[in-house]
Amino acid sequence: IRREWSQMFYARVWLPDAVEAWKPAELTKDYTPGDRALCLQLEDGTNLEHKIDPQTNSLPPLRNPDILVGENDLTALSYLHEPAVLHNLKVRFVESKIIYTYCGIVLVAINPYESIPIYDHDIINAYSGQNMGDMDPHIFAVAEEAYKQMARDQRNQSIIVSGESGAGKTVSAKYAMRYFATVSGSSSEANVEERVLASSPIMEAIGNAKTTRNDNSSRFGKYIEIGFDKNYHIIGANMRTYLLEKSRVVFQATEERNYHIFYQLCASSHLPEFKPLQLGNADDFHCTNQGGSPVIQGVDDAKEMCSTRKAFSLLGINETYQMDLFQILAALLHLGNVEVEERSADSSTILPDNSHLTVFCELMGVAYQDMSHWLCHRKLKTATETYVKPLSKVHAVNARDALAKHIYAKLFSWIVDHINEALRSAVKQHSFIGVLDIYGFETFHINSFEQFCINYANEKLQQQFNMHVFKLEQEEYMKEEIPWTLIDFYDNHPCINLIEAKMGVLDLLDEECKMPKGSDDTWAQKLYNTFLKKSDLFDKPRMSNKAFIILHFADKVEYQCEGFLEKNKDTVNEEQIIVLKLSKFDLLLELFSDEEKPAGSLTSRSKMTRPVQAQRDHKKTVGTQFRNSLHLLMETLNGTTPHYVRCIKPNDLKSPFMMDPMRAVQQLRACGVLETIRISAAGFPSRWTYQEFFNRYRVLMKLKDILSDRKQTCRNVLEKWVQDQDKYQFGKSKIFFRAGQVAYLEKLRSDKLKKACVRIQKTIRCWLTRKRYLRMRQAAITIQKNTRGYQARCLVAFLRRTRAAVIIQKNQRMLVARRRYQQQRSASITMQRLLRAYQARQTYHKLLYEHKVLTIQRWVRGWLARRRCRRSLRAVVYLQSCVRRMAARRELRKLRVEARSVEHFKKLNVGMENKIMQLQRKVDEQHKENRELSERLRTVERSRAAESERLGGEVERLRVAEEESRVKADGVPSLLEQLSFLRQELETTREEKEAIQVEARSYRVDTEKVVSELNENNRSLITEKDDMNQLIEEQRQQISKAQAKVGMQLESDIREERDHYQSLLSEYTRLKERHADLKEEMTISVITNKPGLRRTDSNYSSNESEGTPSSESAEGRHSSDAVDMSVLLKLQRRVTELEQDKQTLQRHLDKREEAQQDQVKNAEKQRTAGRAELDLEALKRQELESENKRLKTNLAELRQSLTSTSSPGPGSAPYNVLLEQLNSSNEELEVRKEEVLLLRSHMVRQEVLKHNKVGGSSPKRSTPDYHKLNEDGELWLAYDGLKETNSLLVSQLQVQDRRHEEEVEELREEVLRVREENRQQQQFLSQSLLLPQEARIEASLHHEITRLTSDNLDLMEQQEKQDKMIRKLKKQLKVYVKRVEEYEAGGQMERVAPGPEPRSPVGITRKERDFQGMLEYRRGDESKLLKSLVLKPRGVAVNFLPGLPAYILFMCLRHADYSNDDQRVSVLLNSTINSIKGVIKVKRGDDFETVSFWLANTCRFLHCLKQYSGEEAFVKNNTPRQNEHCLCNFDLSEYRQVFSDLAIQNYQQLVRCMEEALQPMIVPGMLEHENFQGVLGSKPTGLRKRTSSCPGEAVYTVDSILQQLSLFHATLIQHDVDPELIKQGVMQQFYIICSVTLNNLLLRKDMCSWSKGLQIRYNVWQLEEWLEEKGLPDCGAKEMLEPLIQAAQLLQVKKKTEEDAQALCTMCSALTTLQIVKVLTLYTPVIEFEERVSISFIRTIQALLKGRVESPLLLMDTKKIFSVTFPFTHSPLALETIQIPSSLNLGFLTRV
Secondary structure (H helix, E strand, C coil): CHHHHHHCCCCEEEEEECCCEEEEEEECCCCCCCCCEEEEEECCCCEEEEECCCCCCCCCCECCCHHHCCCCEHHHCCCCCHHHHHHHHHHHHHHCCCCEEEECCEEEEECCCCCCCCCCHHHHHHHCCCCCCCCCCCHHHHHHHHHHHHHHHCCCEEEEEEECCCCCHHHHHHHHHHHHHHHHCECCCCCHHHHHHHHHHHHHHHHEECCCCCCCEECCEEEEEEEECCCCCEEEEEEEEECCCHHHHCCCCCCCCCEHHHHHHHHCCCCHHHHHHCCCCHHHCHHHHCCCCCCCCCCCHHHHHHHHHHHHHHCCCCHHHHHHHHHHHHHHHHHHCCCCEECCCCCEECCCCCHHHHHHHHHHCCCHHHHHHHHCEEEEECCCCEEEEECCHHHHHHHHHHHHHHHHHHHHHHHHHHHHHHHCCCCCCCEEEEEEEEECCCCCCCECHHHHHHHHHHHHHHHHHHHHHHHHHHHHHHHHCCCCCCCCCCCCHHHHHHHHCCCCHHHHHHHHHHCCCCCHHHHHHHHHHHHCCCCCCEECCCCCCCEEEEECCCCEEEEECCCHHHHHHCCCCHHHHHHHHCCCCHHHHHHCHHHHHHHHHHHHCCCCCCHHHHHHHHCCCHHHHHHHHHHHHHHHHHCCEEEEEEEECCCCCCCCCCCCHHHHHHHHHHHCHHHHHHHHHHCCCEEEEHHHHHHHCHHHCCHHHCCCCHHHHHHHHHHHHCCCHHHEEECCCEEEECCCHHHHHHHHHHHHHHHHHHHHHHHHHHHHHHHHHHHHHHHHHHHHHHHHHHHHHHHHHHHHHHHHHHHHHHHHHHHHHHHHHHHHHHHHHHHHHHHHHHHHHHHHHHHHHHHHHHHHHHHHHHHHHHHHHHHHHHHHHHHHHHHHHHHHHHHHHHHHHHHHHHHHHHHHCCCHHHHHHHHHHHHHHHHHHHHHHHHHHHHHHHHHHHHHHHHHHHHHHHHHHHHHHHHHHHHHHHHHHHHHHHHHHHHHHHHHHHHCCCCHHHHHHHHHHHHHHHHHHHHHHHHHHHHHHHHHHHHHHHHHHHHHHHHHHHHHHHHHHHHHHHHHHHHHHHHHHHHHHHHHHHHHHHHHHCCCCCCCCCCCCCCCCCCCCCCCCCCHHHCCCCCCHHHHHHHHHHHHHHHHHHHHHHHHHHHHHHHHHHHHHHHHHHHHHCHHHHHHHHHHHHHHHHHHHHHHHHHHHHHHHHHHCCCCCCCCHHHHHHHHHHHHHHHHHHHHHHHHHHHHHHHHHHHHHHHHHHHCCCCCCCCCCHHHHCCCCHHHHHHHHHHHHHHHHHHHHHHHHHHHHHHHHHHHHHHHHHHHHHHHHHHHHHHHHCCCHHHHHHHHHHHHHHHHHHHHHHHHHHHHHHHHHHHHHHHHHHHHHHHHHHHHHHHHHHHHCCCCCCCCCCCCCCCCCCCCCCEECCCCCHHHHHHHHHCCHHHHHHHCCCCHHHHHHHHHHHHHHHCCCHHHHHHHHHHHHHHHHHHHHHHCCCCHHHHHHHHHHHHHHHHHHHHCCCCHHHHCCCCHHHHHCCCCCCCCHHHHHHHHHHHHHHHHHHHHHHHHHHHHHHHHHHHHCCCCCCCCCCCCCCCCCCCCCCCCCCCCCHHHHHHHHHHHHHHHHHCCCCHHHHHHHHHHHHHHHHHHHHHHHHCCHHHCCHHHHHHHHHHHHHHHHHHHHCCCCCCCHHHHCHHHHHHHHHHHCCCCCHHHHHHHHHHCCCCCHHHHHHHHHHCCCCCCCCCCCCHHHHHHHHHHCCCCCCCCCCCCCCCCCCCCCCCCCCCCCCHHHCCCCHHHCCCCCEEC
16 A cells, blocks of 8 residues: 555545544645655645554555446445445435445445335336346346346345345345246246235234334344246245344334334224224324324325235235234234232232223133233242232233233234245245345444344354355455465354353353343343453443443444343243133134143143243243244355345435435444455455456557457556556456556556647647637738728719719609699599599489389289299199099099909800900000000109299299399499489589689698508508418418327327227237136146146147137246236136137027028929029020119219219209119119019910810810819919009009109299298398498308308218218119129029930030139138148248238138138138237247248238228229229128237237347447447446356347348348338337337446447447438338437536536437436446536436426336338239149149
8 A cells, every 4th residue: 555655646535534434635745655644635625634653554545536436336446445435335325316336246225215216117127137247236136136046056045135224124125026026927826926025015014113213114034935936937935034023012112103003903993894993093002102103204004004904815814814813903902001000019900890901801702800810910830839929010011011912923923824824835846035134233322132132143144244255255266266365354253152152142041041030130240250251252331230242243232131031031921821712712712722732741741840840941032042043044044145235224314315424334334345345355356357458458558569369468568567466466367456456557547648638639729729820811811801892882882872862853853843733634634534424423323223114114024924824824734633533533434344344254154265355455455554644644744844944943033033133232222322422522522623722732732641641551551461461371370380289189199099909909919818828727737637647838829719819929937917817717708608609600500501501492492393484584684684784884874973073962963864764763663564464464374375285185176165264263363463463553653643742742842942042032132231231241141151051061961862872772783793693603504404415516615714813612621721821931931922821811712702601701711810820929929030921911911801892992003803803792891900900919929029139139239339449448347247147148239230130121021011011110120229228228327428428329320321221211210219319419418507408408308307317317437537417417407307298217118019000002913813833732722
């Protein structure tokens, strides 16, 4: 150190201080060996002289360079001593708000006393899988290290958490267990990790209490073993507790509380279930009101009670047991309120009516008399007799309190046992991780038995800790093969022997407890006599004979002997226990059941001479029990690999982020941190790899010193600069330095850099000065040139102004004279013009009046004539209708007479044939009459139509007349106004003419004033116009902004809905797969339970859903979501319901198939019976074909007309076309009806002739026998046919009459409506004439708008009706076309089958086959098809057409649709969905090529379903041939949604594959790898990465990331993935890169530096260049990198002034406030020229960003998957041109 001092000029040192522990100072005078004093200056400027002790000659400890301050690991400091450790912790805790720091193998955790966001699930995911040295210190890093070592080394682990009360031990242990529960999960038993975590609130309720140091202090120690199986999943846990503070049940100090559970009970006393406990406020009970602080700020005891009860239920303790527990706890509260009255000095009593004792006895189920008696008495046994002794009041109260403590201890043990039972697993435990939460070293003003046991336990733990640290340190030296000497460390074995050895403190205490008259004083004297002169670690206080002092490893502690014996005995009155055992309360009996066994053993020994002594020997003291349990704990810890967490309490005021140096130093000494530092400092604390040393100190080397061998280069440099060989050692892979050597090397490096900086500054300043001189010279020349030019321009301007003034004067005088002349001339012309205009208007008004009179007369006469014409026409129409009605009735009577005559002829039965012929003629006549009636009806319709048209024309003319009258009426007031105005103007003109000569001069002045006013008005109007234009422009901009904002809001809403849907889809998929996995596990467990079978590992899970998304693959131990059993039961119930629905649908399908078969049989029968009609049907088919063509033509015309007009309505072209087509359809229908009647009569006639031929025996024609002819009723059939014909005609006439009446009624309604409108128009016109002109215009506009709106609504309704009709006709047309095609196929088969064979063979020529783009397959071949397609993705993707499987599947689907086989369609689609799910999720879900291949094919199949659906939005780009291939029978829109969901699942799986491939590359490539070797350098941290899970890891760079991205991109292009989908995938990749990089940056202090920001920006630039190279600059990937870019800029910008803060806030828009503050807090200078960010600057940033609305999370969500869309992509490929390769083995498919 003296050599280092001699090398340090103006060195900085640490001086001891009574308040701050250590204070910094700087040497102001050079130190030379032999000086007796040091001249120092404090930071506040105070100068002082520090004396050097002449005996020790020790110098103050040196301070580390500023660049080493704030390190993650204390052992990385160059100078390792107490002040350096304290200062480093203070800087990290107070300034950087970092609570965790490494100290070698120890994690130092400082309690922040406020909630900080560093324990979320995203933080857990960030630390999962990371090496301990790669991330900032954290409790999660220690937990991850323990978990990895357990898996790698196959060795049990322990995490030892220690510290004094209030340091945060319980919270640290809780977070460690939460980490294990999150990253491992459970294997087979559901919710094991939840039960493990649920034990914490229970143990906190019954074992934690408020103390003066901590609001939630653990008053017991616990060791929790978390068990794991072979797959390292949590299977259970076990808890061991140590030294519960029972005295707190009956006594609490000021400002302290009892255990939380009592206050939770009192806070919940109002609940109905707690009414029988008779509880109240906590202040009412002696056990809870002694501390005077029953409430903890910020804690709701009632809510905590709900959490406790929920935890009890989760651990399997039912409501009955819970209420029994609460009943015992309530009884303890009442027992504490039992008052003991003093009867005499040696006796006491309890009043008979003590209410609290009564409640206690009722709750405990014991007798009041017995309990009250034994609370005040005790039984004494001697060798000969037994007698009862009364107790004094003090002893009775002590007995009452002892009973309460005993019961609570029993209850505590019972709860712990049941928790262990609930956490115990039937599966064999493979390994475990123990978490020890135990009290730290304690020293108070008064220390008793509890503090003695606690410090004894800490001595044992410190011994184990020292041995472990020493072992690790020596192993490191041996591993690197460097010479080492034995390191001396503090061994506390003598102190432990003093306590636990034979005849030690504990043995003497137990011996004194066995003495009949043993007391604390006698025990103290034994201690003095035994250890005072024999042990240096034992001492006696000077002023006390009832205390002793033990020198522990941390400090001297004085213990008061009072109470040691009583607490060690832990006695309770046995008679009270017997009374409790007589209770009928089951839980109470269960608590004391363990005491039955000792009692029984005593009974068996009753024959012995000393039963009392035997019972006393049987019971162990508290000290002995604690020593045994401590030995067991140490054996467990020695069998595991320990990990240490030391919790520090920064201050006693519980102030957040405030450190008391003296308290911190005291705890650092007590917890062993300084011992670790001392052991490290004794050896070689600083360790560097050769490459790190070379990169850091390359500036100390010259070019000739750099060799290819890095070891030799480093060796040469060290030998050159450090002469003392003992200051460093060369290992196999590292260089080891003594303390202070790194600081010395840093000084050398800093000096070298300073010299280089000075030279650079000199050169730059010279260049800047010369540049400034040249700029000034050029500026002077420019100024001279511009000055001279300015003077010349001023002279020219003066000459020009003089000449211009002369010209202006000349023109102004001329202008004044000319203006005077023009004014006089204008006045004369104006007078003449007004006079002539008045005369012309008089003449015009006279002519106009005469014209209006003639017009009115003409219209009135025309209206009278039209009225007469309408009346006459109405009368003629009425007469015609009457005459026609009479003629129709006459014809009807004739028909009836003829019908009766036909019946008469039938009776006569004579001349039947002639009569039949007559009847036939009559039928013909009837047909003719029907036609005539039809013609008449058409005539009437035409006349009605003509009349309606005429009425419509009349209405139109009325409207025109109305408009004209309206216009004219509007003009009348204006003409009147003009007339009055002209009259007034004439009078004014006369007056002006008379006064014009008098007022000529004044007129000139007034004119000039008017002109000026007009000019001003003009200017004001122009200004107003500009203002209005500006206002309009502003409003337009506001409207556009509002529209843009609304559009963006809608887009964001749509995006959120899509994200929500896809997240729900992903969650649904995960639950489905979880259900499938659980189902498989249940099946496997059932199989494994059978004899002779073994369980085999399988990751395959079948997908049973049809048309619904299946589950996604399990994600190993990272999936922490547990499935509730209720959810599992619901899923099973849902599966059962779906199976039942499936069976029901199958039954319905079978019934439908049977019905179809029956229909086919009936059709066959009908076809066999009606062969006589085939010829006629063939002819009808041809007519139907022609009719079909005509209908298609009409439909095309209708479409064309509809598309040509935007608003069809009555009278428009589309409406007329549709009306004509309907009329023609009606006519055609009538013709068809007549043809049907003729065919029916013809068939009857044919049947009659057939019967005649069969019945005639002679070939000659004979006279027909009409009786025989009518024998079978043929005549009746003919007569019935005629009747049906007549009734049909009558019904047709009635229908036509009804239609006619409806049309007439509609026309009448139309006329009424027009009249009503006319009336309203007239009324509106009359009203508007009374209004002023502006109001009239506004009213007319409002009326017109209302009318147009109503018309528009009517037209829209008509258009909707027409659209519905068109769609309906389209569907009917498709059905008819299909039926015609089926009928054609059936007719051809029927015609071909029975035909006779040709006499001579006919040659058959094969035509060229026209393929329809379909593939035919047999039913049941779906599995073969999918097996051939799905299992060969690579060959198909590489060698054949992209998307070939999708095209093949769709062509098969087309054939199933063409065959109208819905079952085949459903089977094919569902099988396809399940096969793709099986490949993606089970077989090759981690193969990027496979997932991308099936994503491309799924999207292509989805696009085919859209392209060939027939929907107009998708078929507009199709060719006519492709439109012919559209699906015709089934609407598969629902399956499109299913395939869209399947594509979403494939995309999400693709993202996971990309994430798995990129995850190991991102951090090394983007952060750790240095692209500029030796330029940026690394900070000299010397951090030792303790263990590496992957020792052979590959070195990744940003080029590795780019290569992987290129591979992804090439694979997607090769598989013909949609370009938009590729863009979305690239955007997701860049988001993954940004989120992972930024999260690691936020959790790694060593990465937050200026040089690292430069490296990040360079890496981001390379990513952007890759986007440009691939043609993806606008895909949105650059925006994903914006947070990372801003974080890199944040590391590089200036961070000092308030302007810098404002610029920084504006720049970092993509970062949250937490992220910005975190980066600024972690910012660490790599070189000493950089400066740390001040706390004031960080507070300024927080104030500026206070109002920002943002996410409260620190880290980005690395698992986030953006919502994906699949825009439709049209395929120009024709289906009929696709060829199936033979290598696919699809020979069973046939092209159609």
